[in-house]
Amino acid sequence: MLLSVENLEVKYGNIQALHGISFNVKEGEIVTLIGANGAGKTTSLYSIARLAPPEAPKVVGGDIRFMGESILNTAPSDVVKNLKLALVPEGRHIFGNLTVMENLELATYSRDKDADLDKDYQRIFDLFPRLAERRKQRSESLSGGEQQMLAVGRALMTGCRALMLDEPSMGLAPVLKYELFRTLKKLNEEGMTLLLVEQNAKLALDIAHRGYVLDTGTIAASGTSEELAGNPEVRKAYLGG
Amino acid sequence: MLASILQNVINALQWGSFYALIALGYTLVYGVLTLINFAHGDIFMVGAYIAFFVASFALTTLGMPGWAALALTIPATMVLTSLVGVTLERIAYRPLRRKGAHRLYVVITALMAGLILENGNLAILGASRKAFPPLIHETVYTIGGVSFTNLKIAVIISAFLVFAFLHWVVTRTRVGMAMRAISYDKFAVPLMGIPMDNIIVVTFVLGSAFAGLAGILFAMSYPVLEPYMGALIGWKAFIAAVVGGIGDIRGAFIGGFLLGAVEIMVVAFFPSTFRDLIAFTVLLAILTWKPTGLFGVAKTTKI
Amino acid sequence: MFRYTFHIILILTGGLITWMAYEEMLGLYTLSVLMFMGVNIIMSTSLNLVNGYMGEFSCGHAGFMCVGAYISSILGVLLFAKDKVFGAPLLDPSLAIYAFPFLILAGGVAAALAGLLVAIPSYKTRGDYLAIITIAANYIIISVIENLGVIGGSRGFMGMKRVINAMEDVAYLPWMPIWVFLFTVFSVWLLRRYLSSTFGKGVSAICQDEVAAEIMSVNTNKIKTISFMVSSGVAGIAGGLFAYVIGYVNPGSFNILKSTEALVMVYLGGMGSLSGSILSAVLFTLLLEALRPLQIIKWVVIPLLLIILMQFRPEGIMGNKELGDMFPWLKKFYKFK
Amino acid sequence: ADTIKIGFNIPLTGDIPKVGESSKLSAEMLKADINGAGGLDVGGKKYMLEFIYEDNEAKAESAVTTALKLIEKDQVLAMIGPNSSKQAVPAGQVADDNQTVMISPWSTNPDTTYDRPWVFRAAFLDPFQGPVAVNFAVKTFHAKTAAVLYDLSNDYSKGLAEIFRDVFEKKMGKGTVLAFESHGTKDQDFSAQLTKIIATKPDFIFVPDNYNQVALIVPQARKLGYKGEFMGSDAWGSSELMTLCGDDCKGLHFSTHYAAAGAKGATKEFIDRYTKKYGYTPDDVAALTWDATRVVLKGIQNAGKLTGKLRRDRKAVRDGIAAIKSFAGITGNMKFDEQGDPVKCAVVVQISQKGDFEFKESVCPE
Amino acid sequence: MTQTQTHTNTAPVLEVRGLTQRFGGLTAVNNFNVTLNHGELAGLIGPNGAGKTTVFNLVSGFYQPSEGDILVCGSNTKGMKPHQVTGLGVARTFQNIRLWNDMSVLDNIRVAQHGRLGYGFFHAIARSGRYRRREDEVEREARELLEVFDLLRFANEYPKNLPYGTQRKLEIARALSSHPQLLLLDEPAAGLNSSDVKDLIRLVRWIHGRFDVTIWMIEHHMDVMMELCEQIKVIDFGQTIAEGTPETVRNHPAVITAYLGDDNI
Ligand SMILES: Nc1ncnc2c1ncn2[C@@H]1O[C@H](COP(=O)(O)OP(=O)(O)OP(=O)(O)O)[C@@H](O)[C@H]1O
Ligand SMILES: Nc1ncnc2c1ncn2[C@@H]1O[C@H](COP(=O)(O)OP(=O)(O)OP(=O)(O)O)[C@@H](O)[C@H]1O
Ligand SMILES: CC(C)C[C@H](N)C(=O)O
Numbered sequence A: 001m002l003l004s005v006e007n008l009e010v011k012y013g014n015i016q017a018l019h020g021i022s023f024n025v026k027e028g029e030i031v032t033l034i035g036a037n038g039a040g041k042t043t044s045l046y047s048i049a050r051l052a053p054p055e056a057p058k059v060v061g062g063d064i065r066f067m068g069e070s071i072l073n074t075a076p077s078d079v080v081k082n083l084k085l086a087l088v089p090e091g092r093h094i095f096g097n098l099t100v101m102e103n104l105e106l107a108t109y110s111r112d113k114d115a116d117l118d119k120d121y122q123r124i125f126d127l128f129p130r131l132a133e134r135r136k137q138r139s140e141s142l143s144g145g146e147q148q149m150l151a152v153g154r155a156l157m158t159g160c161r162a163l164m165l166d167e168p169s170m171g172l173a174p175v176l177k178y179e180l181f182r183t184l185k186k187l188n189e190e191g192m193t194l195l196l197v198e199q200n201a202k203l204a205l206d207i208a209h210r211g212y213v214l215d216t217g218t219i220a221a222s223g224t225s226e227e228l229a230g231n232p233e234v235r236k237a238y239l240g241g
Numbered sequence B: 001m002l003a004s005i006l007q008n009v010i011n012a013l014q015w016g017s018f019y020a021l022i023a024l025g026y027t028l029v030y031g032v033l034t035l036i037n038f039a040h041g042d043i044f045m046v047g048a049y050i051a052f053f054v055a056s057f058a059l060t061t062l063g064m065p066g067w068a069a070l071a072l073t074i075p076a077t078m079v080l081t082s083l084v085g086v087t088l089e090r091i092a093y094r095p096l097r098r099k100g101a102h103r104l105y106v107v108i109t110a111l112m113a114g115l116i117l118e119n120g121n122l123a124i125l126g127a128s129r130k131a132f133p134p135l136i137h138e139t140v141y142t143i144g145g146v147s148f149t150n151l152k153i154a155v156i157i158s159a160f161l162v163f164a165f166l167h168w169v170v171t172r173t174r175v176g177m178a179m180r181a182i183s184y185d186k187f188a189v190p191l192m193g194i195p196m197d198n199i200i201v202v203t204f205v206l207g208s209a210f211a212g213l214a215g216i217l218f219a220m221s222y223p224v225l226e227p228y229m230g231a232l233i234g235w236k237a238f239i240a241a242v243v244g245g246i247g248d249i250r251g252a253f254i255g256g257f258l259l260g261a262v263e264i265m266v267v268a269f270f271p272s273t274f275r276d277l278i279a280f281t282v283l284l285a286i287l288t289w290k291p292t293g294l295f296g297v298a299k300t301t302k303i
Numbered sequence C: 001m002f003r004y005t006f007h008i009i010l011i012l013t014g015g016l017i018t019w020m021a022y023e024e025m026l027g028l029y030t031l032s033v034l035m036f037m038g039v040n041i042i043m044s045t046s047l048n049l050v051n052g053y054m055g056e057f058s059c060g061h062a063g064f065m066c067v068g069a070y071i072s073s074i075l076g077v078l079l080f081a082k083d084k085v086f087g088a089p090l091l092d093p094s095l096a097i098y099a100f101p102f103l104i105l106a107g108g109v110a111a112a113l114a115g116l117l118v119a120i121p122s123y124k125t126r127g128d129y130l131a132i133i134t135i136a137a138n139y140i141i142i143s144v145i146e147n148l149g150v151i152g153g154s155r156g157f158m159g160m161k162r163v164i165n166a167m168e169d170v171a172y173l174p175w176m177p178i179w180v181f182l183f184t185v186f187s188v189w190l191l192r193r194y195l196s197s198t199f200g201k202g203v204s205a206i207c208q209d210e211v212a213a214e215i216m217s218v219n220t221n222k223i224k225t226i227s228f229m230v231s232s233g234v235a236g237i238a239g240g241l242f243a244y245v246i247g248y249v250n251p252g253s254f255n256i257l258k259s260t261e262a263l264v265m266v267y268l269g270g271m272g273s274l275s276g277s278i279l280s281a282v283l284f285t286l287l288l289e290a291l292r293p294l295q296i297i298k299w300v301v302i303p304l305l306l307i308i309l310m311q312f313r314p315e316g317i318m319g320n321k322e323l324g325d326m327f328p329w330l331k332k333f334y335k336f337k
Numbered sequence D: 001a002d003t004i005k006i007g008f009n010i011p012l013t014g015d016i017p018k019v020g021e022s023s024k025l026s027a028e029m030l031k032a033d034i035n036g037a038g039g040l041d042v043g044g045k046k047y048m049l050e051f052i053y054e055d056n057e058a059k060a061e062s063a064v065t066t067a068l069k070l071i072e073k074d075q076v077l078a079m080i081g082p083n084s085s086k087q088a089v090p091a092g093q094v095a096d097d098n099q100t101v102m103i104s105p106w107s108t109n110p111d112t113t114y115d116r117p118w119v120f121r122a123a124f125l126d127p128f129q130g131p132v133a134v135n136f137a138v139k140t141f142h143a144k145t146a147a148v149l150y151d152l153s154n155d156y157s158k159g160l161a162e163i164f165r166d167v168f169e170k171k172m173g174k175g176t177v178l179a180f181e182s183h184g185t186k187d188q189d190f191s192a193q194l195t196k197i198i199a200t201k202p203d204f205i206f207v208p209d210n211y212n213q214v215a216l217i218v219p220q221a222r223k224l225g226y227k228g229e230f231m232g233s234d235a236w237g238s239s240e241l242m243t244l245c246g247d248d249c250k251g252l253h254f255s256t257h258y259a260a261a262g263a264k265g266a267t268k269e270f271i272d273r274y275t276k277k278y279g280y281t282p283d284d285v286a287a288l289t290w291d292a293t294r295v296v297l298k299g300i301q302n303a304g305k306l307t308g309k310l311r312r313d314r315k316a317v318r319d320g321i322a323a324i325k326s327f328a329g330i331t332g333n334m335k336f337d338e339q340g341d342p343v344k345c346a347v348v349v350q351i352s353q354k355g356d357f358e359f360k361e362s363v364c365p366e
Numbered sequence E: 001m002t003q004t005q006t007h008t009n010t011a012p013v014l015e016v017r018g019l020t021q022r023f024g025g026l027t028a029v030n031n032f033n034v035t036l037n038h039g040e041l042a043g044l045i046g047p048n049g050a051g052k053t054t055v056f057n058l059v060s061g062f063y064q065p066s067e068g069d070i071l072v073c074g075s076n077t078k079g080m081k082p083h084q085v086t087g088l089g090v091a092r093t094f095q096n097i098r099l100w101n102d103m104s105v106l107d108n109i110r111v112a113q114h115g116r117l118g119y120g121f122f123h124a125i126a127r128s129g130r131y132r133r134r135e136d137e138v139e140r141e142a143r144e145l146l147e148v149f150d151l152l153r154f155a156n157e158y159p160k161n162l163p164y165g166t167q168r169k170l171e172i173a174r175a176l177s178s179h180p181q182l183l184l185l186d187e188p189a190a191g192l193n194s195s196d197v198k199d200l201i202r203l204v205r206w207i208h209g210r211f212d213v214t215i216w217m218i219e220h221h222m223d224v225m226m227e228l229c230e231q232i233k234v235i236d237f238g239q240t241i242a243e244g245t246p247e248t249v250r251n252h253p254a255v256i257t258a259y260l261g262d263d264n265i
């Protein structure tokens, strides 16, 4: 059990966003969280990434375990550095005043120096050729989609073994969206564990092994992708039909 | 005529060096936290006082020769001053940041911290000004009517060295890159595995340490210490930093010398009563011509 | 039913102060503190328009105060008092009593014009760059006055007392307290009406997202100009009153330090809250007086208190709320158009 | 015993805290003396002295409220201070309006007392000091030309500088003041002004500046290769001058209120005791405060007896001071003219090699 | 809901000729042309970085074009500031929501009528008759608008506390409150889940009829475009690579390679 969330409760100030949800992710799995806007998907990921207030919520109950160890007292930077668990945040949050290349370099901050980075850079530039073209561009002037690519690439550069993605396909043109999902699948086949939050439930369930459905801070349903895809409520609410 | 022009060039360089040194500290902290650390001028003052006490101790109590005392004073002061800076960050700024307060509230806190340093000093040490003991023998060289001293040269050189060092840190090192990242988006920094608070502490250490250095050099060049000595020069340095393009090391450096030059040259070629009038009009003009300072990049609002 | 309570209370307070001042039940010391309180209220509320509502960072407010102070003083002395420099009054001193409010307003208008010094650059630049421009403006204004020997330069300018005397000769009333009170109310009233109109809400729109504002049909440059001029104009009014209260002006009294005082009051009260600014101005003035006995320590204690306070209220006393939003029950006691 | 309250309106913080401190210390010493001797004898009755020190932060507005507070809240019989004209002028207005004696130790701006029967001062005025400096310089340095460096934002410095220029040019002819340069109050670098001044090769430089700036100006001039003379004014008169300025200031002259070194009689006694008590020789403002306070006490004694009715007593004190025929102060003998300004001599001192201020000559109003 | 605008002039709502925009070296929009007639509902698609948003920025006056002309209802917008262009009847939403977050929902709508307030500073101070009349109208209009968008219950909320989908909706409402002739929607469906997307489709179609406004939208959700648009332009590297009905576009080979890609994963 790589990651397990145990009836987690979190608050923003005094607004409770999660009312004791539990889910888990096994090594080498792709698990997806789907749910309406405001269901608590982002909140869950923030909590796992241990981001601190004010932007992020406060855990008021339950536990988050990584390989059995509670990580409630782990600093966010250590989640990346030690646990090798990275997050692609909703809304990109790229460093607009740095060039594309600097953004990627920065992501290697916590990696041991002897790691061979060139391979990873190459991987990312193969995946997103547009980034290769724009190496030197100040990233705040990138187009929405380009920024999204950078955000994903950046997370990969942290050399993580598990990746949390919050709506990675947002703002991506279809061609890139499919490309991205293929890549995610490939990464997973190479052994990367993925926790995926996605509005496009259909795509998500296509590549995920298991999934959880969040509804206003609680788990409404869960199961394998097939089960969920078969579930009439889910179909109705999230698969449009 | 030529002689006096050359003389003023030297004056400008030396005076600008101090603006530059202090402005660098401003811009460094700003570059990371977009915090105008209005206490910086007073940290500089504290630096000068620390230097004063260390130096007098070394000279009298330890009976060291001047050069040795200086050799001791410089590192000691830089360390102690940086402690002051870090303490401020810890007890005053960080909690506010944690609470997600608007940056200007931190700025006002800085302003208040500055007042505390000034008047605390006044309350503790009394109103008498302190005379900084001469550490090196200042020799005056006069070449063709142009006079300068070994100290002036030293000041100018160290300003350049400090600049070169900080520029290297910010542009070439990962820490520097992290600093710039923080200034743009604090939220995502931890997600890169970067321990933000450490970076911030480093920033304050650097900024304050060099404020301390500036304090020593200043005290040696203008050996009259008083609690408010940092206030005005602090404001001016801030102005210099912004005119250069706040957050940009080159900006602070050039801005410092620019302001120094403007002030000196205005006095040199106009009635000195008009100094502030003309000097600030010039700055105003510069900012109207380059709305984000000499080096500041306009944040392209991408919509 | 109760909706006019506020107005009534306001009028009563004004009347009471006047009466007690007239009957000399309020000492001059208390009065002077009250008057500086009024001046500070005007200062902080007007600065709040720019620094709070519009989200700029103006550090040169005292400069505009200075313009107001000098213009209204010079006019007053020139017209209604015999003076070493200007000689005999141009008008009959007994008219001063009617002209006084216009003297103050003239100062305000002049200051508003000086505000253009900042407003125009603000089209192109904002934030800390604009902050420097305001500081520069402050320095420039002071420097100009220091260089005007006619009005005393750095020796300062006096004679306003004689204008007040002229007024008292006609009718013996505590004129300064009355006018400070009236202008304080007027200033806040003006600011409030501006900011509560849809037109004025453009200011907050600029603050929160200038691009969106411009694209959603807000003429940002126009709003900026108006706001800066109103802000500095009202500061000018504060200056005029300040000058007549003290009876002596000196460019040194309007340096950056004065500006920072105004800054502190704004952020202490809360950006974007008029009632906050009023509250903090009152607190600040009282604090300054109450802690006199501490002498030197005073200027260690006050900042310390403020720092601590900020730790507890990181948005200032009121945040961006008005009293009415904080205590809704108050709402039934007033009704503003 | 009953007490007499006297208020001090002094700058304990702000631009010139040292001035406030010295005033306070010397007043404390005086109070100790008198209360030690059982109090002040007024018409055969002993009164204990109570001195109330209020900080005016070196701000005009603060000086006004301070004055009002002393007059009303503390019900003082009379006020000492403010020292700097920036505060003394408006505070004087308040004192005059509220019919309370105010005597400023060190304000030298004519406006402070002008047209204000209730306001006095212990220092001579700039219009008197200016000529003293001119005449001395011309006589001693055989100067034909001069240059001036002053503080534009310090009303005192500016006023004195202008008077000096006018007098000098009247005496030596137009354009003999070769350079007339200014700086700001908190400036620390004067190289540009000095470069400009030195280039005009004046016979001497007149510097009506506060001692702390003098301590920067003179050495900087030397470092710029200036070897000539300086002439200073009363604002130089602080024991700190020498600790700050060092050797560069030795041998220079300035006009002031009294000469510490080689003083005799009461003056010497005061200096010694003060030095013993506080560890440094009293500066001018200390001496002036001492005199100012004693003038007030003298006035009180002249009043004959105190009724306890404040308004009446204050009036009595005012008349008492105005009535002083001749007062032997440690800064020289003085009496007050109709404006409440002292008619007293100025002295010119030279800074000795030991760093003392040695009496050179004394100039008295004819 | 009062619709003050009436369309007497027959000029097309938007006419763009030879539009080019360069950023330093890079040409984001390259000789782009388009004409939208009154009542059209057109689409603009293209790969990321193709220049779509830039086109919108140019049309709404946020950038001054390097070359080319933009005519809104016949009048050229060259040199106009954005608020003037809006005055001509162009309104838009943003790719990343840009609401005024510390202003109540109601005020967001009211301030968006700034351009047509018709009173100034002194009216506001004097609370003149005109002021009161206009404020009442503004208020009423704003409420009506919220009403029809079913947002009235949020009138006094702050946008930042609203669900994402609602914020998108509010942004559209705000755009409409300036009485536009032409409404530009930049990825209105981004970040919405499929059920919200359905509502959005309904909403846009409804708006199109209800406010008889010309709509031009950018969207990466193909189903949205297919359902709504009569005409779609496809651009890449700032140049038109295809245009026509959804059908033609969808099957256009260039579009498939450059944009649609293949969806088997
Ligand atoms: N910073 C915040 N302050 C207060 N409440 C918040 C904050 N962020 C989120 N919330 C609330 O917490 C709940 C969960 O929000 P969250 O962003 O996790 O939803 P989500 O599933 O990610 O929705 P979306 O699909 O729009 O991203 C929502 O009700 C939201 O209103
Ligand atoms: N202000 C700017 N400075 C420099 N380059 C810019 C600027 N704005 C946009 N660009 C570049 O112009 C190109 C077009 O950007 P634009 O935002 O129009 O793309 P887009 O079609 O909207 O893409 P997306 O669908 O991802 O939003 C991009 O390559 C972008 O990097
Ligand atoms: C030097 C200052 C403290 C006093 C000076 N004589 C003045 O009148 O201002």
Ligand SMILES: [Mg+2]
Pocket (backbone or CB within 6 Å): A041, A042, A043, A090, A166
């Ligand atoms: Mg989310």
Ligand SMILES: [Mg+2]
Pocket (backbone or CB within 6 Å): A143, A144, E052, E053, E054, E095, E186
């Ligand atoms: Mg776009």
